[in-house]
Amino acid sequence: MIVIIKQDSTWDELHPLLRYCQENGIEVQETYGFHLRMLNLVGDTPKLDLDRILAFDAVENVHRLLSPYTLAGRGAHPEDSVVRIGSAAVGGGSFLLIAGPGSVETEEQILETARAVKQAGATMLRGGAYKPRYSPYAFQGLQQEGIRLLVQAGREVGLPVITEIMETAQLPLFADVDVIQVGTRNMQNYELLKELAHCKKPVLLKRGLSSRVEELLLSAEYLMADGNADIILCERGIRTFETVLNYTLDISAVPVVKELSHLPIIVDPCHGAGRRKLVPPLALAATAAGADGLILDVHCDPQNALSDGHRALTPADFQALCAKVSAVRGCL
Numbered sequence: 001m002i003v004i005i006k007q008d009s010t011w012d013e014l015h016p017l018l019r020y021c022q023e024n025g026i027e028v029q030e031t032y033g034f035h036l037r038m039l040n041l042v043g044d045t046p047k048l049d050l051d052r053i054l055a056f057d058a059v060e061n062v063h064r065l066l067s068p069y070t071l072a073g074r075g076a077h078p079e080d081s082v083v084r085i086g087s088a089a090v091g092g093g094s095f096l097l098i099a100g101p102g103s104v105e106t107e108e109q110i111l112e113t114a115r116a117v118k119q120a121g122a123t124m125l126r127g128g129a130y131k132p133r134y135s136p137y138a139f140q141g142l143q144q145e146g147i148r149l150l151v152q153a154g155r156e157v158g159l160p161v162i163t164e165i166m167e168t169a170q171l172p173l174f175a176d177v178d179v180i181q182v183g184t185r186n187m188q189n190y191e192l193l194k195e196l197a198h199c200k201k202p203v204l205l206k207r208g209l210s211s212r213v214e215e216l217l218l219s220a221e222y223l224m225a226d227g228n229a230d231i232i233l234c235e236r237g238i239r240t241f242e243t244v245l246n247y248t249l250d251i252s253a254v255p256v257v258k259e260l261s262h263l264p265i266i267v268d269p270c271h272g273a274g275r276r277k278l279v280p281p282l283a284l285a286a287t288a289a290g291a292d293g294l295i296l297d298v299h300c301d302p303q304n305a306l307s308d309g310h311r312a313l314t315p316a317d318f319q320a321l322c323a324k325v326s327a328v329r330g331c332l
């Protein structure tokens with residue numbers, strides 16, 4: 001970390017910064033440039049708080065040389081991480097195909113969909129039980145009963161299951177869920193992340209809808225800092241100035257994350273596209289960009305779905321897409 005010191009700063013102004021470094025076990029090397037006075041900070045600098053350093057009177061500016069996410073970053077872990085979930089795996093060449101309805105609605109609905117997606121090649125079953133809806137009047141999910149029906153359907157067809165958690169108090173209800181999903185709205189719910197760091201289950205962390213890649217990786221760091229290494233990242237579209245779609249699917253996040261991190265990254269083209277017709281091209285683009293998997297809304301009767309029907313594929317659409325995804329992967 002390089003700290004630029006104000007030209008006219010006095011020893012009294014510099015001293016508190018040097019003391020802060022000493023207290024944090026950081027070695028300080030002073031360098032004088034032609035017009036610059038700088039300190040090179042050596043040690044566990046990713047743990048230093050940039051804002052704390054900027055607050056010292058003597059400091060003009062500060063630049064990080066190392067990423068602040070040491071555990072999620074590639075630096076300390078050059079090989080791809082592989083997250084294993086029962087019979088499924090993701091990362092390091094293993095592709096995860098998650099499919100299922102936006103919401104679990106009835107026992108028959110989730111079972112019928114589970115059978116259909118399993119037959120078409122899905123490796124994990126999704127289904128929302130706690131639903132983060134924009135309107136309080138929209139269907140909020142079957143909640144605890146939804147989790148029970150999802151787990152039952154997954155067991156019946158032999159697929160691991162994933163569903164979204166909204167708050168820490170719900171964690172005991174997730175005992176039989178294989179992967180816990182943190183939705184876009186909770187990517188920066190740090191208390192939830194700290195709790196999930198101890199839960200001994202893989203976590204799918206979706207990118208916040210206005211979050212930078214660095215912020216996504218720092219949220220992953222929260223999970224990893226307290227011991228959870230099984231993290232799967234997910235790009236699902238972000239808010240931009242473009243209004244044609246609800247969100248802009250940031251395909252470039254896939255190779256960018258792969259460069260910066262060893263964690264697997266999958267893509268959700270359904271939430272990114274918001275329209276059924278756009279899902280296949282975006283899914284194929286994500287696959288071609290090197291995604292480690294896809295998460296797709298699939299519903300047997302999208303027109304009558306209680307949520308997300310407009311962007312859900314039918315089982316037949318899903319089957320056709322799976323074949324194309326395999327073909328794209330064959331070219332990589």
Ligand code: PEP
Nearest residue numbers: 128183184185206236271
């Ligand atoms: C979902 O997967 O059902 C969902 C709500 O996703 P997101 O958090 O990306 O909106």
Ligand code: MN
Nearest residue numbers: 102128271308
């Ligand atoms: Mn949804």
